[in-house]
């Protein structure tokens with residue numbers, strides 16, 4: 001039985017090419033339920049391609065994905081229902097309030113009325129955004145906009161949360177804050193998290209760490225173990241040859 005069966009995520013022998021370019025080459029890893037897994041890779045490593053496959057924006061005949069025990073290719077709707085996604089590009093409607101953005105998303109999932117409001121309250125509360133529900137998304141800073149998107153991704157109660165470089169463009173304080181919030185979601189709610197990044201300072205020593213480079217998995221372990229007695233940044237740069 002795979003780890004995904006218990007609410008985790010399983011990726012097995014996944015490959016994908018864009019024409020002659022191999023973006024992912026036999027990628028396999030598993031994330032246990034409630035674990036925070038950092039998917040670390042330099043630009044062009046294949047992180048966005050992997051996210052596109054996980055969310056079915058792109059499909060491939062090579063390999064298998066299981067979300068909370070549900071096979072994505074065979075049961076796409078059921079698998080996607082278990083998944084919350086925060087894409088790299090912001091997707092809030094800036095002319096709506098925070099709460100209206102969330103309500104709209106709840107409606108897409110067939111939720112309305114009291115049930116929707118209760119879930120929106122809970123999601124905003126979790127992200128320390130309870131006071132901001134009435135504000136226009138446009139008036140929020142980048143960090144609060146991202147937190148709104150994370151709250152939105154929780155409304156349908158997914159078991160697996162995917163975030164594709166969610167801190168791009170944020171200042172250091174907002175980055176640290178969001179990184180901590182999402183770690184808390186894993187440890188407090190048992191949410192399985194896959195967090196794509198190219199920034200080693202967002203990875204905690206206790207995190208699961210998958211290092212992706214040129215479409216291949218170079219390391220798959222606990223971050224502290226991958227780093228050993230050296231700073232993770234040094235180990236990552238040595239592995240990938242990326243510029244600091």
Ligand SMILES: Nc1ncnc2c1ncn2[C@@H]1O[C@H](COP(=O)(O)OP(=O)(O)OP(=O)(O)O)[C@@H](O)[C@H]1O
Nearest residue numbers: 018021022023041042043044045046047048049050
């Ligand atoms: N639509 C596409 N058509 C052709 N090649 C693509 C396409 N999307 C990605 N690639 C190529 O696939 C490889 C992996 O790209 P991908 O965007 O998945 O990497 P990434 O790790 O997300 O990098 P970044 O952080 O820059 O987004 C790269 O060589 C990229 O040029």
